[in-house]
Every structure is written in C-alpha cells, then in structure tokens.
Amino acid sequence: MTDSWAIEAVGLRKSFRDVQAVRGLDLQVVRGEVFGLLGPNGAGKTTTLEMLEGLVRPDSGEIRILGLDWRDRGSAIRTRIGVQFQSTELDDKVKVREALEMFGSFYPRARAPAELLRLLHLEDKAEAYQLRLSGGQRQRLALGLALVNDPELVFLDEPTTGLDPQARQGLWEIVRQLKSEGRTVLLTTHYMEEAEVLCDRVGIMDRGQILQLGTPRELIAGLQQPSIAEIEFVGSAPDVGPFAARLGKPIEAKGLVWAVPLADAKRDLQSLLICIEALNLPMQQLHVRRASLEDVFLQLTGRSLRD
C-alpha cells in the first residue's frame, strides 16, 4: 500500500442477510483524479461508497483512505474527506448559511460560508430555508456541505440525478473546478455521458463487482464493435426477425430505431446496406456513431444501464 493512492481497496465483500451486495471488489483511485463508479441500480455502488466512507464495515477486505485505515484513524480520515449524499438529510427549517456554518463547526478548520456560497452560486439563497430550495440548489448546498472542510477527497453519490440539463452543466463545472484545485473526486452515476465528460477513469460495476476499469476512451476502444449503426423508421418499424437472420448479427430494436454494432465498419456497413436493399425496408435514416460507455456496459453485461 503506497501513499500515492487516495483510495485503495482490496477484496471488499459485504452481504446483507442473504444478499451479496459487494463480492470481492478491488479499487485504486489516484490522488487528483476524478474517478467514476458506473452501474445500474442495485449494482452495489452505494454499498461500496458507504464502505469507503466508513459508514459500513466490510465483511472482509482492506480499505485505505489517504493512506489511513478506518479502524484506527477514523477521526483523522473524517476531517480530510467530504461526502455528498443523494437525498437531502437536513432539517427543513435550516437556512443555507446556517447549514454551512453548522457543518463548518464540526471541523478544526472550515471554509468561510461566504466563499462557499459564491462557489455554489447560492449567494442570494443564503437566508432561505433548505426546504424552499429547488432541486439543483439543494444539490449544490449538499455539495457545499461536502466541501466545507476543504477536503482532499470528495465522494459524490449521483450528484446530478434528477437535475435539469442546465443544473447538471453547473454541477459539472464545479466538479471540474474541484479537480483543478487538486482534489480527488469519486463519483457514482448512471449517466454515461456524465462519466465520459467528467471522469479521468471509470469502473463499470455490476452485481457487486467491477467488470472493467480504465479511461472512457480505453474502454470504448477496447470494444469488439466500436461503432454502432442506427436504422431509423417513421410510423412503424417492420419485424426485426428476418433482418437479423439475414445479417447474422444481434440487433437491439428500440421502438423505431434498430441499433447494429459494427466490428469492421466498412465491411459490416456494406452487408447492412445489402440486407436493407434485399428486404426493401422502409428506412427513413441511417446513422453511424462511435460507441459510448453505454454500449460498453451493454456489451459487458448484456443489459442496458437503465433497465
């Protein structure tokens, strides 16, 4: 175990009654990187996060946070990490500034509320009750509470879930700033585009394990079929069966769009066009796009992320 890891976890396991939530998870997060833990609901992301945050004790395995062990240096770790939860856990009638002051009082050194309010663009909400904030403002306040102690390592649990696109952009901006300040960020998400935009590295989780680890680019490049052709219909789509049989490939039919993974773009695209011609499909449009992390997940697990 070296000190250059912000997080080092080896062989983590955790069961709740007869459910194995996490089964043998290894993870190293480098200091200064933004690391994304991806996976569908129930993949074990939250349990993993809670073990790393010291809230849940693993059944077995080793965890080091900033080189320290929860078992004997818990208090030292807590002063150096920041945690943002999904839900709002504050009293309804707490004002924004008061919440920042109160959480600041828990730490030996805390950032001034005014500074955090500016960072989070919440200056004009300083005296508003927590209850009266919009979803995006509440999420930003939760992030502010996680940053109140100037943490070296920040945990963000689905920071943009339920936010509109503009609010999401705002949060991404703040995460980028955290990285530029040299902090390490571990975030979970089930938005693939978010991971591609924000994360230096991602780990794809399913059924309590990390299936694959790498930069988004590496993961996509490592796919057997790095491009996707999408055939779009208008009105109604024909039966996909004969087409798939003729092409000899699995096809993902979603409503009016068929997605066909392409291993060799040139050759596969030719045979695709021949099949379309032969069956005289009433196709409206044909796109070819680069595969995304979404497709990585689909090909790794055979399931879509938002099932």
Place this chain on the structure above:
Amino acid sequence: MNLRIFFAQLKMGLILYTRVPAAVFWIIAFPMVMLLGLGTVLGDSDTGGRKLVWVQSGSRSPVDAALTRALAERGTVVDSVSPTDGEARWKGGKLPALLEGSDGHYSLRVNSYLVGQAMQTEAALQEAFLVAQARAQGLADPARVPVVMSSPGGHRGGPYAAFLLPGLLGLNVLMIGVFSTGIVDVTLRAKGGYKRLATTPLPRFVYLGAQLAVRLIVVLIAAALLLLVGAVVFGIHNQGNYLNLALVQLLGAACFISLGYVLASFAQTPEVYSGIANLTFLPLMLLSGVYFSLDDAPNWLQRLADLLPLTPLLRVLRGIFNDGAGLPDEWSGIAIVAAWTAALFALASRRFKWV
C-alpha cells in the same frame, strides 16, 4: 473543541425549535391554554355568579319569595322564565338543571349530560329550600356541616387550577419526550441525516448531549411560563422550593426523553412512530391523573397506574407545588421515577443506532 461544537449545536437546536410552530404550540403554549381553559371552566372555588333557571306555573306561594332570597344569599341568581321559554332552553341542551315550581311544590330537572355542574346547583337549591321552609315557619336557619377547603397535603386550599397545574407540568415532559424527541430521531434516521453526520468528525455524544440540553431548556421555559400564568390568572403559587420543583421536572424530562428514544428505536418511519407514540401517550395521560384524580377507578387500575412513571411524577410535583413538600418527603415517588429513568436510559443507549 467538543465544547465549541456542543454550544453551536445547542444554539442551532434552540433556533430550529422556534421555527416549528407546531412544536412551540404543543410544548410551550398548549399547557398554558389548558390551564386557562380548564382552570376557568372547571374552577368552582367561589360560588358567585351561578344561575338557576326557574319556571313558575300556577300562583306564587310565600315560600317562593323566601326561596329566592335564600338562593340569592348563597350566590345563586334566579332567572325566572315562562314555561315555553324554559322548555326551549332545556331543549337547547346547555342547561345543567331546570327548576319547576307550581303552587309551592318544586321539582328539579337535572341534565344527565351535565351532572357535575347540576350537582352544585342542586346542593345550593336544597340548602336554600331548607332555609326557606324554616323561615316560613318562623324557625331559625338550619345548621349546616362546616366545610374546610384544603388540598390533600393539608397545606392550603386551592382552586382546580392548583390541582391541574402540576399535572400539566408532568404532561409537558411526557409530550416533549414522546412527541418532540422520538419523532425527530426517527425522521433524521429515515432521511439519512445521522449517516451524513457520521461522515463528519462530530462526536455522537456531543450531538446527543446538545439534543438533550435543548429539550431541558425548553421544558424549563414552558414550566416557567405555566407558573407565571398560574400566579397571574389564578393566584396560585408554588408552595415548595423552586429548585426542588425544577429538579423533579428535569428528572421527569430525562425519563420521558429516554422513553422517546426507546420508542423511536422500534420504528423505521415517522408514520409507524406516530402510531407507537400515540399508543404510549394516551394511556399514560389518561391513567396518571393529569386532569382528574383516579380515586374512583377500579383498584387494579390504580395499582397499575402507580407503576407507570407519570403517576409518581405527578404525585411528587403536586406534593411540592401544592403542599410545599421537600424532596425527602417525596422520596418514594422520586425513587420510582429515577428507576424508570435509569432503565429507559440504559435501554435507549443500547438500542440507539447512529447509522
């Protein structure tokens, strides 16, 4: 460091308390409202101002005039009405009693719903009737058994409000424990608030200590305001030592705040908790003699009530407030409450889950 966090939490807790109107009402205002309301309606220490509605048919007899005078001497004003008016008011349902007179014969109709109030009217009427009869025959007024009003401890007599006030002090600590502590605990755990706090260096005992301190301060404020209303409106004063009264009140608060945490440990959601809380609160309130004495209840029920923490707490509070008892005089009640507190505190500590 911990002390600084403690005072920050204490200050925040008190501020938050004032921002929840329901909490302020039920804990601070409700006891005062009850004292003003029940103390006034049921306060019967002076007999002035009572009214007797009298329906007269046929001719007036000389006894009528004598009876009216004797009633007036006993503070009861006669309200003579016609038979139709009398019947209408009786049907209205608010009359406790209606006196019907005809040629020197009388009968009193008593409203079965309002027996308590009617009994006072009846007692005054019966006495006045004997006096009127004696006077009509030229005899001296009949003698009556002398009445000495006194509270059970024998120190000094007081109105119903003096019985009620210590009862409301006890009810207040029950409410702050069961409603104002347990529900906060359950809600915060269900929302993930404790989890969030657990990721910070805030020590658990500092947090819980501040929560306890906030409630003890609120209890003392509520008690002080209640005593003030009792003194100003009803002229009733603590006969004992204020420090003793405060100490017993704080012991009661510690007991029921522990109870709140114990009950909360059995509920996952606020909805479940409010069911558990009401099932605990109602029997305790009704069985422990907050509003009325349980002397007429079946013996087994009284014995059961004596084992619950609120009954001895009220006995001690009434002993101090009404009879000026010292703590040694009330040692048995204090011992029972202290035993409950120790047991509930131990159980609460055992079952309390931070995360």
